[in-house]
Amino acid sequence: MTLLWGFLWGVAAVATIASGAILGVWWERKVAARIQMRFGPQQIGPFGSLQMIADVPKLLFKEDIVPELADKAIFKYAPLFVFGPVAVSMVVIPFTAGWAPLDTSVGILFFLAVPSIEVIAILLSAWASHNTLSTLGGLRATAQMISYEIPRSLAVLSIVLLAGSLRPLDVVEAWRWWWMPLTFIAFVIYFIASIAEMNRGPFDIPEAESELVAGYFADYSGMRWASFMMAEYGSMIAASLFGAAVFFGGGWPFGGALGVVVLIVKTILIMTAIMWVKWTFPRLRQDQLMSLCWKVLTPLAIVQLVIVGVVLPWL
């Protein structure tokens, strides 16, 4: 029975991410176009909304190129393990008050820990490509993703401390509106570190287009390439959903079905902010990225934790 549920939720998560990615790509193209004084897709469907429907078959029918010198088995299946953890991590998100697909007492830890498996898959795909630029990209991604786990987890820890529980449903239930000003720094850190986790601009150093062409997935094509893209959009959706749930109280101030709508609106706002950042800022350099993580974000996250800790006994 549990197995069946797991399977069903797995399918649901993949479907959510896939459709979310399709809509997300369209939304991103529109947002980016507006920022850059363009129109974006507008020919296919109203406001170009069917553009992605046209793009998906293109990706499906593209030739699947496997480089001659690549480690073929790993090269072929690594994309699956990039995409998988992101999909899995989504099951603990509290979509509405009192309900999450997987209700577990360590849900928050689960959400923070499981996507880290992606690092191994990225390194595998980079190494298996047998390409210097890919390898460099993979190494950059590994360093970056492991480093940014720390400020990200510390930022979420402030919320955990306030809620007194690692169970996402408890957090949403305990959430009060004045947590927002109190944990504002934590949210900013979570926001920045999440962007770095999903390798998006201005932290898209592992896939830096102008330097490494596409970094660790430079040699991929067709659907395998698309699964990297889906993983990127999947982690963007997951991080935004989770951020909206724990930092902005999920469906607050509504419950039930309206609460889900509010959660989705908050998620879209956070996603739009992520896109806004990407299309405004230049890319950092690897060493600057590291010093931002260790010298700015991590100490700030600790300061936030101390602030919450000091306030806590008075509540």
Add this chain to the structure above:
Amino acid sequence: MTEETIVNIGPSHPSTHGVCRIVVTLDGEVVVKAEPIIGHLHRGIEKMAENRTYLQVVPLTDRLDYVGSMYANWAYCRAVERLAGIRVPERAEYIRVIVCELQRIASHMMGIGSTGADTGAFTAFMYAFAQRDHVVELFEALCGSRLTYNYVRPGGVSMDLPDGWVEQVRSFVAQHPAAMMELDTLLFGNVIARARLKGVGVLPADTAVAWGTSGPTARGSGVNWDLRRDDPYSVYPRFDFEVPLGENGDCYDRARIRLWECVESCKIIDQALDQLEPGPVKAEGLPRLLAPRPGDAYDHIESARGSLGVYLVSDGSPRPYRMKVRSPAFCNLSVLPLLAEGHTLSDLVVIIGSLDPVFGEVDR
């Protein structure tokens, strides 16, 4: 010290802005040695010129610096005019100044935009390209072509300005400085861009002179040298303009003075439009087939990339005996190994962009 890796950047790579191969020896991410391998775009333009009449060479010069074709046209035509002793009508000189300053803006927009694209600020690239597109549309109205104009001809220009063109240029020039201020805030005011560009690829002034760099590359290092002012040609002495200079010679200065040069170009265009008077745009009584007396001539102009010179030798026949192009992009690219050493791979990309090479001109 880790094991050194050799990475090929190019010949076809997003950061080389054309076809150049750079063999980079990396120690981790740090560049130990960067060696540009040029010649992938060599078409033998200088040799081809020897088999064509003087007029037929003009379209070839379009293909030298394909981001700034007007300059190559003009530099070549000045050499021909000096060789054959042709006097150019005043209106033609003014038109040449106007189109070339517009070309400088178009070319610098490409340079600044690619600095943006190299650092990952793609929006800055789009903003710069919107401005470039205005200029390209003006050129399209002028001569029907968006990239290879073949507009400046020996003895003048190919045709007079179309109706209403002057007003279009005026309105472009009126909005351009404000757009540059916006781009300045967007790109050079950004904290990440400053961190990426400042102190990267420092070119000391004496090295800049010793390696023969010119244009914004040299002026970014504070070398106060601009042919428009220091070896005045055409009608440039009649205009009042500044030559922006950098202080540190890093990527930031090199990229940013391009922006101020665009603002200065607007001033020049404004003044030139004020002084523009009706008249012929081609020299009178030119033979259909130019055959200058035996001899040689060299002339140079300040292109968007630096001092662009053309040397012509005539043996009295209707075809040049020899043509040699002194290409600023070639000289500017030569300092790349010096600048890149000790920086990371990410910086190398920015350094290439800040030198703004165009490989049509490097390889010829």
